[in-house]
Amino acid sequence: MQGGRTVTHRVSETDAARIARYRPASGMLSPRFSGVPSFMRLPVLTPAEAAGAIEIGLVGIPFDGATTNRPGARLGPRGVREASTGTRMLNPATGIAPYALAACADLGDVAVNPIDAAETCRRIEAFHAGLRAEGVVPLSIGGDHLVTYPVLRALGQGRPLGLIHIDAHSDTDDSQYEGTRLTHGTPFRRAVEDGVLDPHRSVQIGIRGSVDAADERDWACAQGIRIITMEEALVRGLPEIAAEARAIVGAGPTYLSFDIDALDPAYAPGTGTPEIGGFTSREALHLLRSMRGLDLVGADLVEVAPPLDPSGVTALAGGALAFEILCLLADAVAERRTR
Amino acid sequence: MQGGRTVTHRVSETDAARIARYRPASGMLSPRFSGVPSFMRLPVLTPAEAAGAIEIGLVGIPFDGATTNRPGARLGPRGVREASTGTRMLNPATGIAPYALAACADLGDVAVNPIDAAETCRRIEAFHAGLRAEGVVPLSIGGDHLVTYPVLRALGQGRPLGLIHIDAHSDTDDSQYEGTRLTHGTPFRRAVEDGVLDPHRSVQIGIRGSVDAADERDWACAQGIRIITMEEALVRGLPEIAAEARAIVGAGPTYLSFDIDALDPAYAPGTGTPEIGGFTSREALHLLRSMRGLDLVGADLVEVAPPLDPSGVTALAGGALAFEILCLLADAVAERRTR
Amino acid sequence: MQGGRTVTHRVSETDAARIARYRPASGMLSPRFSGVPSFMRLPVLTPAEAAGAIEIGLVGIPFDGATTNRPGARLGPRGVREASTGTRMLNPATGIAPYALAACADLGDVAVNPIDAAETCRRIEAFHAGLRAEGVVPLSIGGDHLVTYPVLRALGQGRPLGLIHIDAHSDTDDSQYEGTRLTHGTPFRRAVEDGVLDPHRSVQIGIRGSVDAADERDWACAQGIRIITMEEALVRGLPEIAAEARAIVGAGPTYLSFDIDALDPAYAPGTGTPEIGGFTSREALHLLRSMRGLDLVGADLVEVAPPLDPSGVTALAGGALAFEILCLLADAVAERRTR
Amino acid sequence: MQGGRTVTHRVSETDAARIARYRPASGMLSPRFSGVPSFMRLPVLTPAEAAGAIEIGLVGIPFDGATTNRPGARLGPRGVREASTGTRMLNPATGIAPYALAACADLGDVAVNPIDAAETCRRIEAFHAGLRAEGVVPLSIGGDHLVTYPVLRALGQGRPLGLIHIDAHSDTDDSQYEGTRLTHGTPFRRAVEDGVLDPHRSVQIGIRGSVDAADERDWACAQGIRIITMEEALVRGLPEIAAEARAIVGAGPTYLSFDIDALDPAYAPGTGTPEIGGFTSREALHLLRSMRGLDLVGADLVEVAPPLDPSGVTALAGGALAFEILCLLADAVAERRTR
Amino acid sequence: MQGGRTVTHRVSETDAARIARYRPASGMLSPRFSGVPSFMRLPVLTPAEAAGAIEIGLVGIPFDGATTNRPGARLGPRGVREASTGTRMLNPATGIAPYALAACADLGDVAVNPIDAAETCRRIEAFHAGLRAEGVVPLSIGGDHLVTYPVLRALGQGRPLGLIHIDAHSDTDDSQYEGTRLTHGTPFRRAVEDGVLDPHRSVQIGIRGSVDAADERDWACAQGIRIITMEEALVRGLPEIAAEARAIVGAGPTYLSFDIDALDPAYAPGTGTPEIGGFTSREALHLLRSMRGLDLVGADLVEVAPPLDPSGVTALAGGALAFEILCLLADAVAERRTR
């Protein structure tokens, strides 16, 4: 992985003019800590305003009502918005200038019901189905990991998606507490059951930590999901892992889900179910940058729980990784525009 | 309010011997920070072991799934247990030595389902109905304020209870998010509707802060609940307020519910819905001590959310106020024993 | 001080319809922690959009470059925005429903230069002069206390204002470090010198703490500014103090400046120059509510420094006191409309 | 209690010139947060340098090895030094300018042994006996409360001292853990036993909280120590309490010991054994100022434990109260100089 | 190192039934944050109850009275208990299911005297000698590192033990403060002197940071202890280091001591004497897993000081590493059962 020159040559003049209307406020003119904190200091649009105008929408999903451990991820969108104001225009490591490649905006939050997981899933799905209908690619900021399930339902309806899933946990449990099936430990099982996720084009990276039983991983493997544990990743090295992951999802439409607990607790203490032995932020950057060129149709970053992290490094990592993911999405949007 | 000599004269020798089997570990022999942290360093019993053996059971209810603001109260029982190990045997301000008046134990936590408020209410109700059947008076540690509702259902079944409710909020909303009726803002409305709470013997003290609409308080007042706002309490003074509250609940069976957000955020920052302008801890002690002699059949302390308070003063206050409430309950148990 | 019924009767139907277009997002529909955090969850307008549309503008001034002690107040607008989302529609203690009395909006932040106090003062003055020209009453959220000086220059040009100043410090120093005249300890001296503040209609309440020399207060008194120390306030009581303050500013146009360090550090640890022995939040509410009916033409709340307060109670108090000040401004706006 | 003009008239010109050599660094020339943080930004002298040169020595005693609860007070001197740099030259509330009344310096820390309480007591006693021999009045900053015992041994040898003791705890236990007699709960019992403290001229103010047994207070009362509980103080009011305390210690040589846990945990969370229901900082200032004119021969401030307080308000209060005590000592020194 | 299938085949049916009586509470039935927090949610037994019933006992030793730097490790058992409730049944990385291999329980805390190191050492030794007599293998949670010394005296009496010691410091000082010999910097020197530790079968891994003098390490090396500094470990790599360590201790009875400050402060800020340049948690997991198959007769994890870590990652790492060590002990117990 290495940097390079800014890559904007694929964008036509007409597109560039349109895209330029949606730029973050510049830190060279007003300090990055100033202003109402939207994602990346981008303009805030309603979904209605976004339709036909933008290509990538950042969406907050402040719901943690499916958390079985420590809560707080409902405050994730707020924390990531604030921390993301520290990101800037250009990614020198990859040469990607996302705001020159695609029109981006902050679309506010889905109106969740903190007490009702099923109702909230319906609202999340409807919101994202609306974006899909308007050709807006979502980058959704959780919230606990259950929120990925209704997003997958919206984006994968009619076309089962491939999955790059970076996480400490497989999140393919069946149920907990004798029958509760919508938890932050079950989204990918539900998505496979609903046919919106293609298990054979799905890979989970960084899985680690003790488990209650071997069943969870066994089910996932039986479906065809490829689980790359942290131990395997260390032995084989990230470049080899990344290459295998790319091969698994292939050229089809793919979703990327990044659970912040993939990082080691030293790098992300503010999450509900931390597991020691995780990725460094450098490794996370490497993994994400290795996914360039995939046909990404949506992504999320979940489980940032600011109240559990007094130093703020978790939201900081969340904001910076969201920027990195946004670069991938912008690159994919620009690529699709040329097809 | 003033102190006095230790009051244990009402306890027979037989009772005293029985009661003495359930004493907290002494800080004079092993440090208060040592040992598995049970409530007040009391023995830990299962409900089955408690039946017939003890008279007051401290119960954790680690549920915050009905919180509409910042979460964290699910960690309240853990935080209060830890902080409560700093309390000791005798309350010099009132002369009450609770562990000499009644046999007390930590009964562990109700097995909640963090994702399902209705199911959790059922479990809480069943747990407390069991205690009632065995003559065990509960002091329940939340958890968000919804947990009071199923406790009231268990204790008030067949005998609508009076209520001393100390809080910043009236918690008599009807619903939120277009139809969600089990939230931490609705327990007392539900309890009145279910007939387990007698609104004419109910008083709420310390209510303050901005509101979404005047409806909530109007409903409560229309039912006959007496709301004493913080502003009124300041004008009239706590002694007068306390006297009125005692008169309202009268001699009948009464429940006491203390929401930690009744305290000012300076005294209790670790709670989900703080409101400035609250009680000092000294005033809270005064209010509670003023309730001595009521026929208390149960009590709770709720909304302590440790992750929101890095200094720990909220759990500290929670532990100390729980001790103060325990003194009231022990005194009531001893009093009823003599009847 | 006591509560009462909601007071909206002075607003005509036409005005009410216009005002109703600028309401905060309701916490009954979407949780208060959701959405891009604007002040009070109000709509965000540019100054240009605000002109002719709204009557009260909340303005962030994220500048702490004139701080001689601990910094961090540049993050005050961000912290207060976030905390203010917990306030609601109606103030039961006073009966004021501000959003029914005046059209309010979040106008974003002044584009400060964190390194250049003089340039920043020019920008702040220009921004507020623009608001004044459009008839928009500002409620400005600092930032350190220097920011009050350019606001006073904008609002007091041609009409020296009266002043209600609640603070631990008189902030009437001449200079520091051998000649630096624009510091957070000098705004009111500069404003008197510039003729935009009428010292004979100015009162400072809550002044306390050790000082470097007696000069500062001597100069203020010599100008005619009335200094009510915390010690005097305690001896005489807040009602008497408030009455005197009202008499001093009289019926003329008046500015209100609230430095969060007026509160005791227990209530507001997150500020650069804390002084023990301060007001409780209850007293602050009382003082502010006592100022109802003054002809307030602007106000500010300054010196909230979130990085110095891990529990967040300072920003919480800042948000709640800002709401209380907003109620005063809305009431004054409605009152002036009837004249 | 009220302020007044600066009182320096009692100091002769010769003394004033000598005293002026020991002034804190001025915050008007270099920021208060700059420089090696000595107590009050005073010069740092060795005891040898101090002999014959200064009249009041601030001494750190970083020992918490006798703490039976949460540790951390060993870091108290460091925390109070840092926070005390925020205090200034003149106390407007009392008119005392301490550095104009007496020559003051920071004498560094006693070289404690963190593992050996008995050896540390010997070192503390020797250090303070040396100061007494040179006519230097100590203001000692703990450390846990055991450190008061050897200080009393040094200062009370041959002349049993009177005592103003402000604290949540009586600290007159006999022993703990079956025979350990040097703990932070026993200093005043040991001092009475050793004849260096006159129990009939001793008063304890603010005692509160639960106790293990009634014995501790019974012993103290039997010796003649006057215990004024927090409950009594509230009923009678601070002016009456202060007057009684002054009468108890009378005109004889008196020691003042302030345990930071006298303050409520909202004002001082950073202490090992906090008890809710304590003094506000305003009350503490009032109490201390009421002791002006006593023949104070030494004082201490103990139990500040910075690691237990992430917001720093405890050390802040410690620094400000140490300044207030310093004013009392300087006034007493100046008064004795005129005799 | 890689994972594998669960290894329980060595356990007979009879043993399995007995062992199954001591299982942690399952997080699939009640949330991990619920209940009285015992180590790993295991049953709590008294030593008397444990005798003959269990094979591995988790023991808290809440003593930090021998700490020469920042205190707080006395709260380590409490912090590790709480954090350890997040561990689960099976270790997928190694295939070990500890609760299926050995009967485990939480045995509470040794009743320490926080003020008396020598007396506390006697109590720790007696407690662990009792466990040894009953065939219970201890996993002891400190507390500062001095506590290892009396544990070694109990376990190594009559059979000098080998030692795997992972730490930033050699802890083989002779004395400090001119003669204090029982400090957290001396346990291994004392143990060698007492003949309970075999220096030729002892290895220290991860030693780093500045030192006061070269003597400490010189003494250790002279005795035959092998010190592998962090610098050497980095050059040679962990697999080679681990292999050498295994060879050093050989097949004889061996003790494992893990000081949390072996981790880098980014991974474990909450410890009294942190040194930058330490192990990552991933490396610590690797090192521990590499010790599988040794004849471990006891182990400890020390120096977790929760008050020094507001984010809790230190206790989190402590809990997870304690689980990893428990897996090693359970495997050793099962292995010895087959001999």
Add this chain to the structure above:
Amino acid sequence: MQGGRTVTHRVSETDAARIARYRPASGMLSPRFSGVPSFMRLPVLTPAEAAGAIEIGLVGIPFDGATTNRPGARLGPRGVREASTGTRMLNPATGIAPYALAACADLGDVAVNPIDAAETCRRIEAFHAGLRAEGVVPLSIGGDHLVTYPVLRALGQGRPLGLIHIDAHSDTDDSQYEGTRLTHGTPFRRAVEDGVLDPHRSVQIGIRGSVDAADERDWACAQGIRIITMEEALVRGLPEIAAEARAIVGAGPTYLSFDIDALDPAYAPGTGTPEIGGFTSREALHLLRSMRGLDLVGADLVEVAPPLDPSGVTALAGGALAFEILCLLADAVAERRTR
């Protein structure tokens, strides 16, 4: 990189005796947390006292008035002083015993003006020019990175210096906010423009993160500054990078500037402009140790902002890295003495 025996053989007996007068207080005699916290527990001298007496002066520069992001670095000297008391006499990894090689002292802080960057630059330059005139090598502790500019002006006057610059940011911006040229993002551009820094002998290591525009790095490269991005460093490895850096600066006089944000936020959260993907503390130690033998004439460590890091690991790293840099400087001083 590996350790070795202590290297003091180059110091003559006469020098050794002189040098020995300036030793840190030993932690073997009094605890490291005791005493007024000077850098490394060294003696505190005024610059006048230092002249002719010492060879290396540690200087605090508590200025963050040029910070364009989060402030707090003005409290860096205080935080690093406190944390540095944990360092000791000898560096076993390199064998360097700095206090045996060169006479060192804490020279206090430059008297900055927190509000005036230009005036502060003049004071910093004058202070360091004075040190240079007396042959004292400065190790300066910031403060924000602007402070390096006036230090370079003082040390590079007449002899453009080489530069080892370890940082996340190139800090070669031209200006911000339409014309502000003295910011913490511009020091190296100003220094090159002033001719005190030789760009062809300058290397920047660890640069990473998003940027506002490609211009900044383009300018630096055009001047001849070598920028080694983090991505390049990872690909090539630190040994190769270090060798290249040594070759770039060569044998001429060289300055070393270490911005704490070179570390990953997990290792240094307390800084104003953190960027994920940074160095570990182990890598930073390696890099610094690799610079041994350069002709270092001064160094600094900047951007430690303690209020942004509640756990204190940033100041801890700052103190330990300052010790490591001090070792390099002491080695260079001793080397020059032999020439």
